[in-house]
Amino acid sequence: MKGCGGLIHAGDEEEGAALVPLPAADELQEAPHKVVDDDGDAAERTVERQPPSSSATTTTRPCWKTPLLSPTKGAVGLVIGGLVLLALLAGAGWVDLDASFLRGNGSGTGGTGRRWRHPPRRQRSSPPVPIPFSCGNGTSSSSTPLCRRPRVGMPPPAASPSPAAPPPPSCPDYFRHIHSDLEPWREKGMSREAVERGRPKAAFRLTVVSGRAYVETYHRVFQTRDLFTQWGIAQLLARYPGRVPDLDLMFNCEDMPELRAADYPDTSAAPPLFRYCKDGTSLEVLFPDWSFWGWPEVNIRPWGPLMKEIAEENARLPWPDRQPYAFWKGNPDVSRARRDLFRCSNDSAAGRDWNARLFALDWGAASRNGFKGSTNLAEQCRYRYKIYVQGRSWSVSEKYILACDSPMLAIDTPFDDFFSRGLVAGRHYWPVDPGDKCRAVKFAVDWGNAHPALAQRMGKEGSGFAREDMSMDYVYDYMLHVLTHYAALLRYKPTVPDKAVELCPESMACSAQGRDREFMMESREMYEAGYEPCTMPPPFTAEEAREMAAREKDVRRKVVKMEGR
Template identity: 45%
Template sequence: MVERANKTANFRLVVLDGRAYLETYEKSFQTRDVFTLWGILQLLRRYPGKVPDLDMMFDCVDWPVIKASDYQGPHAPKPPPLFRYCGDDQTLDIVFPDWSYWGWVETNIKPWEKLLAELNEGNKRVGWMDREPYAYWKGNPQVAEKRMELLKCNVSEKHDWNARVYAQDWVKESQQGYKQSSLASQCIHRYKIYIEGSAWSVSEKYILACDSVTLMKINADPLNLLLIGAMDTRARYKPTIPPNAVELCSETMACPAEGLVKKFMFDSMVMGPSDVNPCSMPPAFEPFALEQYLDRKLYSIKQVEKWEQKYRDVVQDQRS
């Protein structure tokens, strides 16, 4: 079942008795795979002897691919466990924290712990009432049509939608030393817009950390949620080291690294074991509680859709 996930996986990682072993299938886009693996190694350093054995196939591409419809019915095969950065209601991919928590070299975004401290400082500079009363977004619009549509909401000679929307040219920005892309300096607007990229977007956590009102689509398709449980059958599975796997540790990754990759690794390296246990996860939903939660979610979505339609009707009446 695990091996069937290698059709699209970039790598297979086995954790056995607290040690990590890597089998690589295909290099990922940019350094997604590097910092995903780095994050797992830091988990092993923070909680030595406490991380259970694990056999994971990981796909570093955005879109989930394990379609739930392919695994329905009494005679359907078991879905292959494939980890990735996002999922949705139609797929069964297992969601894992994205690589940028440990640094996104290609956009000069620092590891989360260090960046969060900068964002907190940025929040203190301007109180919410003193911030610019606009909805702000800045990013790469080329990755999704919906982002190209968002650019039409920018201020023009005919309209001011109270939005300030900017296209980010990352190639030009890298050549100029990332002087116009400091996330901590962007917490000066009362409202921040979150919009997905080709799937979800890693920008969500940075936008929410600005303590501005976040505007987002309530029924966004790709979800970036942390895994809260696993099937009991996985707990009884004892992984074995793949024949082509090599052992992986923080030193073998960080020492030969260069430039920002090396800097971000050392900035996010766990220097010693934690003196407290990992956070406890809440129990899984009971069927009735899950049904209640889904009903509340559906009601909220329909309520917002009614407000949207009411607004459209008002605008239409004004135009006619």
């Protein structure tokens, strides 16, 4: 299957974990100053690999992910955990191999050692305001219902909020990359002509005027990527009525980044283009991919309900009871990286075992069977480790891998989507060198099996990131912030294109059938947000970027040393 989409394999992969370090003493002293959500989970903050400048986007970023803050789980648990960890490391002799990066990866705010926690859960207004939805007779209809006129949105936050109302939480640090995505146009802004220069690379044009969305389609895309991306946008407008500003943008639904910085010595001359992934040499603006609202062609449910299903499966099969190997299943034909992974297959006849259990998916047979069973992602959390390998570019599989409570062994890739820029090497996942992947996978599995407390902690960190920092609340907040900041750079008043059609939940879902309709209903927002979105954090500073790059380099050096290379 095609690239970023190689999700089938993705869904089959597990969560990305990191060699999660325990906090240092000074971090424990600062912990009480951070906020914790009601289940006590701590949050990670993202770090950027480059200084936030237009020139930075033209350099190739390091292939390994950047390390970040390590969260805390509470003072008592940390003290006990620290004693257990020290005993394990001392007993196994790993202190000599310098696994110190398991102790802490610094801070997402410039390496100050501060440890962030998840903010308190936001509370809806009381009573919640339902989002009206009706197809007339309540069934699928060949006639398209008219879109409702949007209600006036919530007023902007007051300068002095009521003491009874808690302030909105700070957004996860991966939101900070919105600033760097938009940096090329920060100074000069975007003209209508500049936006329209992106048309040859766009699948559709999205325009929002007075709270109503309109789409002009330019060409067909693979499967229903455009449909479910637009469905997500329609849900955003319903969730935050009146909060999405007037805007005009071009959206590309393909796999490979193609807006190359090298083609634009003056990056402000590049046409702004939204898409799902990018690498260190491209200028696209990132946006959540379609699969957060479901992937009907491969029978993968929307992210919200699927996360609950995966959590239930995790509880049914604790990590120690899982098979002690690294798992990957999917379509190997979409990329050389995947085909090459099969060199690490178990060969009992030759007496060779790389601790990997790899399964090639017969795409044709699975498609004929409606992908029944082959993409049951919750049931694939049966291995202690899961491998992440890119598709044609990035792969939507990464979030499903992260959700399994099992360390993700992530094979180096230059591609990122909007949230993966917040994953921290050595915390949320174990980095794997693609040049020596078989030996690296074997070592990671052997090491984790010999140090189950650390391996489980890494798995929990990865799944915690997926569950908390990637909740649909934050997915929608990311969409709102990136669209708001983008709209602020437009130097013209958007108008509805002549060939555009209005986009709303009724016009999309009421005429849909089969899984398309099922997944739309399953991912439909039922209530208005009733609260302010999370507070957008500032851009990364040049100093923070340097410190994060140094931490990334240090993690890689220590992994190589542990592997004995």
